[in-house]
Amino acid sequence: MVSLDELVAFLDEELKTSSISDYPGAMNGLQLANGGQVERIVAAVDASLPVIQAAAAGGPGLLIVHHGMFWQGAQAVTGVFYRKLKIAMDAGLAIYSSHLPLDIHPIFGNNILLAGAIGLQNPQPFLNHKGVSMGIQGTWEGTRQGLSDALAKAVGGPVHLCPGGAEAIESVGVITGGAGSEVAKVAAAGVDCFITGEGPHWSYPLAEELGVNLFYAGHYATETFGVKAISRNLASQRGLPWAFIDHPSGL
Numbered sequence: 001m002v003s004l005d006e007l008v009a010f011l012d013e014e015l016k017t018s019s020i021s022d023y024p025g026a027m028n029g030l031q032l033a034n035g036g037q038v039e040r041i042v043a044a045v046d047a048s049l050p051v052i053q054a055a056a057a058g059g060p061g062l063l064i065v066h067h068g069m070f071w072q073g074a075q076a077v078t079g080v081f082y083r084k085l086k087i088a089m090d091a092g093l094a095i096y097s098s099h100l101p102l103d104i105h106p107i108f109g110n111n112i113l114l115a116g117a118i119g120l121q122n123p124q125p126f127l128n129h130k131g132v133s134m135g136i137q138g139t140w141e142g143t144r145q146g147l148s149d150a151l152a153k154a155v156g157g158p159v160h161l162c163p164g165g166a167e168a169i170e171s172v173g174v175i176t177g178g179a180g181s182e183v184a185k186v187a188a189a190g191v192d193c194f195i196t197g198e199g200p201h202w203s204y205p206l207a208e209e210l211g212v213n214l215f216y217a218g219h220y221a222t223e224t225f226g227v228k229a230i231s232r233n234l235a236s237q238r239g240l241p242w243a244f245i246d247h248p249s250g251l
Contacts, residue, residue, distance in 0.1 A: 001037040002238045004030075004094050007062055010234065014108075015101040021130055025071040026099040032069070032085065034094040038062045041242040043231035045223055046249070047095055052084050054245050060092030064231050066110075066223050068097030102226040103176055104133060108233065110176040111136040113225035114195070117154035118147065120172055126189055127175065127182065134182070135175035137191060143167055144193075144213055151195060155221035157248075162214040164207040165192045176222035180214070187212050197222040198251060220249045 008030045012018065017028045031047075040061040044051045047065045055063045075081055088095060103110045104125075115123045115136045125133030140147060144167050152159045173191035175182065180199010187194075187210040194212055197219035207214035228244050235242035 001039045004036050004038050015098050020101045022100040027070045030096050032095040034092045041231050041235045043227040044245040051245050051247050056087050056091035056093050063095045065097050108229040110223050110226040115174045118150045137173045140169050140172045151217050155217045157221050160216040162204045162207045165211050165213040169193050178219050183207050219251050
């Protein structure tokens with residue numbers, strides 16, 4: 001077994017948890033402690049009831065997620081929320097959440113790992129928001145269809161395309177998750193192709209008007225990379241087993 005405090009200290013330092021601002025409901029960091037010892041690491045995108053039920057089987061562990069338990073803000077400990085906490089606590093399952101810190105991490109981040117998976121060249125941080133670079137920008141030589149195929153292979157699922165720009169691809173911006181509403185800022189940054197997970201309906205006609213190829217590869221599908229990478233690394237360092245719980249939303 002490994003000390004929970006030791007694992008949390010590593011994650012907090014590596015992900016710069018305390019220094020990266022985020023949505024209030026993200027509550028990055030340790031969200032639920034256990035008795036203090038961890039014998040396995042489990043990764044998942046969401047701290048949902050089915051995920052916690054699956055993660056709780058197997059003894060004391062640490063569940064590392066991208067979307068934690070408090071997106072809806074303060075809530076009474078009743079109903080499903082009570083069930084999640086009780087299941088985790090009875091099993092000795094601690095829960096650690098990392099949202100934007102894990103999206104933007106230069107090694108374990110969703111952005112950089114998806115960019116690498118599609119073969120993006122010369123990746124650089126871009127789209128600054130409150131002092132944080134929200135995405136990765138780089139070059140990609142090929143066709144729009146070729147990029148769509150590479151993206152579908154990387155996320156293991158379908159890709160929805162708004163073909164607003166040219167067939168030949170040059171500059172690509174990547175922001176995983178639900179960043180479709182940023183299409184105007186992305187266009188202003190000089191990117192002719194924008195990859196994200198999902199966005200509002202109006203982003204499609206806007207992308208057409210701005211001349212941007214907009215790829216939606218799924219909010220869930222684009223955010224599996226980070227939790228897998230940081231969990232694999234942490235488990236390897238500490239000699240612990242690890243597993244990924246795949247519970248896709250289809251969104």
